[in-house]
Amino acid sequence: MHRNLKGVLRAETLKMGENVPTDGIEESLGLVGWAFPDEGVGGLLKVRVEDFRVEEVSRVPALDPKGRFTVARVTLTNWETNRFLNRLSKQCGISRNRIFASGLKDKRAVTTQILVIDANIKKVEAVEIPDCDLEILGRTHQKVGMSDHDGNRFTITVRGCCFPDGKPMDGKEALLRVNRIREGLSESLGADVFPNWIGPQRFGANRPVTPLVGMAVIQDDYESAVDLYLGMQGGRASEETYNFRKMWRETKDPSSCLEIIPDHLGYEREMLSHLESNPDDWLGSFKTLPNSLQLLMIHSLQSLAFNHTLSYRISSGMSIIDPEIGDIVAPIKSNGRIDVSKMALVSKTNLSRCIRNCRLGRLSITGPLPGSESTLALGRPGEAESKAISDTELDSLNWMVKRIPRLSTSGTRRPLAVPFTDFSVEEATDMPDSSEKSKRWEEGSNDGDRWSPEGASLRLSFTLPPGTYATVLMREFMRSPLDHF
Secondary structure, eight states: OOOOOHSSOOOOHHTTOOOOTTHHHHHHOOOOSSSOOOOOOOOOOOOSSGGGGEEOOOOOOOOOOOOSSEEEEEEEEEEHHHHHHHHHHHTSOOOOOGGSSSOOOOOOSEEEEEEEEESSSSHHHHHOOTEEEEEEEEEEEEEOTTOOOOOEEEEEEOOOBBBBTTOOHHHHHHHHHHHHHHHHHHHHHTEEEEEOOOOOTTTTTSSHHHHHHHHHHHTHHHHHHHHHHHOOTTOOOOHHHHHHHHHHHHHHHHHHHHHHHHTOOOOHHHHHHHHSTTTTTTHHHTSSSSSHHHHHHHHHHHHHHHHHHHHHHHTEEEEEEEOOTTTTEEOOTSSOOOOOOGGEEOTTTTTHHHHHHHHTEEEEEEEEEEOOOOOOOHHHHHHHHHHHHHHHTTTTTOOOTTSGGGGGOOOEHHHHHHHEEEEEEEEEEOOOTTOOOOOOHHHHOOOOOOOOOTTTOOOEEEEETTTOOHHHHHHHHHHGGGGGG
16 A cells, blocks of 8 residues: 555644654555565664765766866765855855756765866965865866766665564575565566666655645745745754754744754755845745755755656556567666667557567566656556556646746656666675764664664675665665665
8 A cells, every 4th residue: 555745744743843754654665565575684884984885986077278167076074965065165255056067966975976066276286175075077068968978887885684573694595685676677677777766766765745745835835935944843853953944833932943953954054044034035045055955955856756656566566678569668878778769668569669679678568757748658567657656646736836936747667677786795894893874883782673782793895887876776675664765
């Protein structure tokens, strides 16, 4: 049974100030089902910041000493991309919109990517930001756009592997299970292919607020959008964060809330500061969020429809690799993304050819990211897509954002399955006693957790196409609850 997001994050939860209930979150986000049945290895991700590494696979823009833009390769430790770009823009004395990146990376991680900065090279060279290694590559006439890179190379360590009953799992058993799941995915979907779920971080893994904010924006209700972003509690929030969000819900007083807001809630601080100076300007308060984060709210709403479509297909036994009549397929480009300009409807006359090309990795079945001009599949595939859109309460939306037109979306489609390449797995070494570990690891496991401090650690490396979530592939191997990622 699938429950929509509003049903899980009911209004009473917000009024009472409770944490978001973990029960039902997977169902509400459509993250339900497996292409290959297995118990997995369990475990926790991101116990240490350096346990999650991602390096963008991208070409450096053509360099020219006379170019307007500065090109830099930046390696960040424990920085959320938007927050870093805000900090960088201030140090360079430019607008945040004059820094161009092709992707947003995980926060609790070590990340490397290319930036194009519309600033004098000397200003960029003078930047001093903690936990940032910035290498100047030269100048260019070219910007980079979102998802312009060819992929991402991940090296991820999962720690505390254990059996479903909580007993620790040794390295030999954990390695056996990872390889068994890989073989199972290969048998059911094709060599090194996995379901292309949109990962929990798109929604906010411990505080899935973004689709609710997106719904409010689409409905032109910016007071609710701001109210949700400031006041909705999340799982495992610190006492300071909990008290801040509780005060906002109870008082709606920007000045009082600014007195107790934790330092790390920079976006919330900007929203409150705007309201303090401009009472009841909810639209202006929302627009203090970075443009990319505003757009993420809309994208997360679209993502619900896609995930539920994928879940329905898997639960009903429909293939996500072999198309059937009514499916919409698209060619796969060299970087693993699909060419949405050349999509085709699968019919009786082209069915066998489409199946053959999907199995050869030339085509992919697609699912909907709905918008104002959405085209849905027909037949059984279309029924799954329509049910997903209806069950997530998106069927009545027109997807037009009148007061922020750049957030309006015509809709697009996304492949239901994607490849992973350059895969390897090995046992990881124990952590030094002196290393800084996550609070959750330090506090120990609780009833219902799927990790054990005595369990083995594994290091997995692989490359994914742009827009694909490493946590989703790790979910296939771990089978842990969402709050373990």
